[in-house]
Amino acid sequence: MIPRVLASIGLLSFAFFATFASLSSAQVEPIELVIGVRADAAPFSFARNAGPRFNPPGTGPLFDKGYDGYVVQVCDVVLEALMAERSGITVRVVRVTAKTRFAALGEAEPKAEQIDILCDPATITKDRVKNHYTSVPVYLSGITFAYQDPFPGGELCASLIGAVAETTTETRGMSLILDSGKWPRYRAQIAEALAAPRQINDTPPAIPSDVDSSDGVCRRPVILWANDHDALARNFCDKHVLYYVGDVEIIRSKLKFLNENGACPFVIDNTTYTDERYALFARIPSDAGKASVVLRFFSILAEKVYTDKEQASSILIESYGRVFKDYRPSRRLQAFYWSLTGDTGVSE
Template identity: 35%
Template sequence: MSNTVRLFLFASLVLCHTGTISGHASEEARIKQASPSTTSNTEDKEGNNSKLLIGVREHARPFSFRTETRSGNYSSKSGPLRSKGYDGYMVYICDEVLKEMFISDPRGPEEPFGPEDIEHIDVDELLRQNPKKQDRIDFLESEIDILCDPATITRDRVKRYAVSPPLFVTGIGYLQLKNATPPDLEHTPGPGRALIGLVGATTSRHIGLQAILNSGEWSRFREKIITAMRSDQTSKIRKKQDIQNEKEGTVIWPALSHEEVSKAFCDNVVTYYVGDLEIITDYARQHAGCEWTLGATTYTNDRYAIFANIDYRRNKGRKAHLIGRFYEILNREIATADSLLDRAYRATFGDAPRSRQLELFYWSMRGSN
């Protein structure tokens, strides 16, 4: 064997051994190696924000919400969004995908991607600043790149934005207080009260209410509700104080957040609390002594997904690549055994039993465990 061949084999062994050692490095170490030591410039050559802008929610339990605990520093255990004080089913999914992106971006060390390249945007705060916005998904036009919240798949949204596969299935329903006096037609809603309370910038406002009416529910109030839906009453986000100042009451109250409308419901200011079932029951549980009953069923079949704006004119080059990479990893992680969907459920709901509908959905996405 020639000296040249011996030298080549020796060098190959050294490289293989080095690769084996590095393969056992901790996730934090690998992320640190992939991330630049200084914060990257937040604007690209065209003046656009070069960071990946992730939209999260303050008030959308148990899917995307603000917690009391914030470490402020990224860790591989929590993830970039949870370390900033956000949690929930959709936040968990986004965090796990982003963590994988930190260590497996195929562009390599020439264009590293790390926690400092992400900026979280609170969409509920944007809604407070822009109360005329009809749909929070519209913030994908300019303020955010990816929306990590329980956004329902609709035909209109799919036409305008990139969308992931479905990640959760639920339905719109309603709660009413247990042992509450049934409302009567003549005096409903009543001074300072609302017949229906819901969060304005959601599909509950039109799709949900129409589905409930189509089922035959609330037949006594049908004309009042339809009249309110046709007016501008449902288009304006209103505060609880505004409702309580109404001498004749309010038929439909589009509130800013579930936190606000759930408290009003438990305080008996709202008769029917409408929304995605897992969300409204989770918020009602936050209020001590609040006892309620569910409506007869769920009235829609809603599928949650993660939406993004891959606008190749706005997101040229690296950012468009990152959004595409996000979807690539997400699709891979949900389609196999020990799916990211199962892990997100366990992290959010613990040992709570899954509905048959949800179990069948998970099975259809990743097969048998």
């Protein structure tokens, strides 16, 4: 279903682009593109002052404003090409969270500062495709979980699960992990917590042991819903959360960064329980001039995804090589890249 919807959106986008393609650079009014990025979603979209460093250094308007990552680099390459092609385009960067990102695209409450294009690890879903311009897929991830090494023993007072709210981990990831047979000891508790109204709580209770001294009862929620991965990773490393659930690359990046001095030893489960196909999403603008620029952004992206004789490699393969140079792409990711670019991303 989703591939057919994406194909329809793509045809619609190119039809709109054809309508506006006759505008010359001289005719285009000055246009500000507002780009939404994340601070916490390394290695895809994050603030450079609180995340890993990649070589070679990045370039582009998002990198220059202090952001980096696989998705950020893809967006920067396209933005640079767009700005070179058309005069009068400027870029403003707005930091969003998992909770505010689609509201910023004009989707729903809570109202946030409006953005035109979202450059973060956002999974393709039917509702998101229905309500926004959607790019070709740019990455394939999967939801999994991490746990402490060694796993805490005894009567530790901690949340069983930690996850970032307003993500596909919440809507389907945890349910699929439960359905696989994982966490049998806690299955009933987790299922009940998933069905209950969700409250976001990034910070532990004030009592250091998290236990009410009057009755010895643990006051930690079964599921700790966090606003962002920074808060969630800190809770995990401080042993306030037993299982950290999320997209595998984000978990690995966050915990590896916090474990540089051996302060947070961890193990990541060897199975991914979902297929998370990332894409870039854009607001559907009412202004014809901005619509033409947004659609041209997606057109340039599609051109740079595909490999041909004039282009040495896909923008996706180049970004992977810079950001994930220490990791060989999985067989699933190789197949994903090959289906889009004709290249697996692996040097034979």
